[in-house]
Amino acid sequence: MERTVSNLVVVHEAASNDPSLNWFVIADNAQHQDISGRLAAASVNLRCLFDSPQGSLLSKKTPYLIELRSPLQSDQPWSWLIRESTQTPCISVIAASRNFESLYGQLVQHTQVVLPDEDTMFFAFWDAAILGTLMGQSDDYSLHVSGPVLNLEQRAKLTNGIGFWWYWDRSGAMHSISVGTSDAQNNTGFLKLSQQQVDELVEASVPDHVLHYINLNQAHLIRDVHVGERYSLVRTALIRAREIGLASMRDLVDFVCVVLIYKSEVHKNKLILELLERVKRRELSFRRAIEELP
Numbered sequence: 001m002e003r004t005v006s007n008l009v010v011v012h013e014a015a016s017n018d019p020s021l022n023w024f025v026i027a028d029n030a031q032h033q034d035i036s037g038r039l040a041a042a043s044v045n046l047r048c049l050f051d052s053p054q055g056s057l058l059s060k061k062t063p064y065l066i067e068l069r070s071p072l073q074s075d076q077p078w079s080w081l082i083r084e085s086t087q088t089p090c091i092s093v094i095a096a097s098r099n100f101e102s103l104y105g106q107l108v109q110h111t112q113v114v115l116p117d118e119d120t121m122f123f124a125f126w127d128a129a130i131l132g133t134l135m136g137q138s139d140d141y142s143l144h145v146s147g148p149v150l151n152l153e154q155r156a157k158l159t160n161g162i163g164f165w166w167y168w169d170r171s172g173a174m175h176s177i178s179v180g181t182s183d184a185q186n187n188t189g190f191l192k193l194s195q196q197q198v199d200e201l202v203e204a205s206v207p208d209h210v211l212h213y214i215n216l217n218q219a220h221l222i223r224d225v226h227v228g229e230r231y232s233l234v235r236t237a238l239i240r241a242r243e244i245g246l247a248s249m250r251d252l253v254d255f256v257c258v259v260l261i262y263k264s265e266v267h268k269n270k271l272i273l274e275l276l277e278r279v280k281r282r283e284l285s286f287r288r289a290i291e292e293l294p
Contacts, residue, residue: 032090086172
């Protein structure tokens with residue numbers, strides 16, 4: 001409750017300092033079941049960023065842009081939203097001078113990016129973990145890839161015309177991203193990513209993929225770990241996995257499973273340490289090392 005109140009104070013202060021601002025929420029239904037539907041009654045405008053009709057199957061798993069009244073005018077939905085966000089990273093809040101249609105058009109054009117081979121892919125900037133990595137959020141210590149992945153010009157294009165943009169990380173902490181301005185004449189079209197940027201974004205998603213596979217196939221190994229601590233455990237284990245040269249998703253998942261099974265022994269047991277060192281020196285495959293574990 002204390003965190004919710006302090007977050008509300010930040011939002012209220014921004015609204016008080018500039019009453020002309022319009023207030024928006026990007027709500028991620030994939031992170032919080034039908035959060036856009038729960039806000040529909042309180043919204044001024046709302047629309048799926050993939051233009052899927054409200055209530056459709058796709059809309060229940062995709063992000064929405066929702067315009068709400070200023071927190072100074074209607075505090076109730078804001079209190080609920082911020083309380084939910086401290087528990088699940090399901091929204092980000094934008095305050096801007098732009099109207100709904102203008103902001104919606106800008107955000108939609110960033111739902112995809114152009115890859116080095118000129119193909120396109122979805123660009124989940126609405127995901128708290130991805131947004132922090134894209135912008136290089138230095139006070140977000142939960143990020144697997146600290147970033148910034150986007151260069152200065154790309155960050156300015158993404159945040160063009162936005163006054164404030166807040167998001168909540170996995171631990172429920174609120175962050176204010178640095179916003180910038182961009183030349184409107186050059187602010188159209190998809191962002192184009194370099195191969196290094198693509199690689200960094202792929203790496204940023206690895207802990208979630210590993211956690212997904214463990215929950216799917218080896219859930220008993222992680223059942224006793226508190227839900228709020230699982231991501232951090234996986235992320236820490238992956239740092240060690242990368243240090244010994246593991247790269248494939250299978251090896252990364254198996255390494256985290258080894259950590260879950262052996263716990264602190266991974267860092268103390270002489271035989272385990274020697275096996276991992278041999279893997280690092282490429283004298284032994286990780287598959288073979290698993291077979292020789294005590």
